[in-house]
Amino acid sequence: MQKHLELSQVGISFPTPKGPFVALQNVNLSIAKGEIISLIGHSGCGKSTVLNIIAGLLKATEGGVILNHKEVNEPGPERAVVFQHHSLLPWLSVYENVALAVRQVFAGKMTKSQMQDWIEHNLALVQMSHARDKKPAEISGGMKQRVGIARALAMQPQVLLMDEPFGALDALTRAHLQDSVQQIQAELGNTVILITHDVDEAVLLSDRIVMMTNGPAATVGEVLQIDLPRPRDRLALADCPKYNHYRHQVLSFLYEKQRKVEPLPVASAKASQDKRLIKEEARA
Numbered sequence: 001m002q003k004h005l006e007l008s009q010v011g012i013s014f015p016t017p018k019g020p021f022v023a024l025q026n027v028n029l030s031i032a033k034g035e036i037i038s039l040i041g042h043s044g045c046g047k048s049t050v051l052n053i054i055a056g057l058l059k060a061t062e063g064g065v066i067l068n069h070k071e072v073n074e075p076g077p078e079r080a081v082v083f084q085h086h087s088l089l090p091w092l093s094v095y096e097n098v099a100l101a102v103r104q105v106f107a108g109k110m111t112k113s114q115m116q117d118w119i120e121h122n123l124a125l126v127q128m129s130h131a132r133d134k135k136p137a138e139i140s141g142g143m144k145q146r147v148g149i150a151r152a153l154a155m156q157p158q159v160l161l162m163d164e165p166f167g168a169l170d171a172l173t174r175a176h177l178q179d180s181v182q183q184i185q186a187e188l189g190n191t192v193i194l195i196t197h198d199v200d201e202a203v204l205l206s207d208r209i210v211m212m213t214n215g216p217a218a219t220v221g222e223v224l225q226i227d228l229p230r231p232r233d234r235l236a237l238a239d240c241p242k243y244n245h246y247r248h249q250v251l252s253f254l255y256e257k258q259r260k261v262e263p264l265p266v267a268s269a270k271a272s273q274d275k276r277l278i279k280e281e282a283r284a
């Protein structure tokens with residue numbers, strides 16, 4: 001696969017009243033076209049900062065990001081971002097929210113009717129055609145997130161940046177959207193960079209999991225290649241020894257190698273369950 005996204009020696013420090021805070025240091029990562037990469041690490045380690053630098057929303061103070069031989073200095077339509085909480089405009093319908101992004105990218109390149117078809121096509125990809133005329137307040141959280149994904153996809157981005165896109169959703173909706181992302185990515189071949197706190201999600205979706213060390217001066221700790229055939233089926237994987245091995249590797253990185261002393265702000269029932277599991281596995 002052709003390499004197209006390179007982070008080299010990326011570092012960033014933020015000015016604070018106590019002096020500069022070095023959030024990231026020496027982050028190196030080379031991502032191939034069409035790869036699905038998960039960024040995982042403890043809360044506050046710098047995952048969103050990495051994503052925002054790739055998105056062009058933050059400027060690295062050291063090193064830089066190259067996309068297709070060009071330095072990334074600002075946001076661009078070839079990199080679309082999906083945030084944890086949807087960012088739809090409440091006064092526009094589902095259709096109009098997607099249309100806004102489509103007009104931004106394709107005005108002058110597509111006719112009005114081509115744009116209409118394209119909007120419909122992207123709503124259909126995330127199974128939201130039936131709600132095209134609804135306002136964000138009239139649809140569920142999972143549906144809003146689906147529209148956010150449709151809006152991002154409709155920009156035909158080479159790189160889809162997702163910052164905990166399913167974090168706020170219930171387990172069923174989350175599973176459904178994880179499957180949709182796998183299907184859509186297989187169809188379109190976009191590069192996907194996904195931040196997650198969910199170890200199962202990371203193993204299920206990724207080609208590689210990038211595990212980050214704790215900050216300050218966080219960096220890439222380990223990179224785990226996930227060699228599982230696609231399409232991946234969550235039920236079949238539950239009993240797959242290789243899947244469980246990968247899962248264990250990530251848990252071991254998080255809760256042994258990069259153990260955090262203070263309680264995790266993101267500590268959820270699932271995170272505590274993961275920690276219990278790794279202790280049990282270590283004892284066995």
Ligand SMILES: Nc1ncnc2c1ncn2[C@@H]1O[C@H](COP(=O)(O)OP(=O)(O)OP(=O)(O)O)[C@@H](O)[C@H]1O
Nearest residue numbers: 014016021023042043044045046047048049050215
């Ligand atoms: N604008 C800023 N000014 C000062 N410090 C910042 C700024 N933005 C981020 N930081 C700090 O940089 C570090 C990394 O933050 P970041 O949001 O990237 O972490 P994260 O891994 O995405 O966290 P979470 O998993 O909780 O979302 C944190 O210590 C954070 O407090």
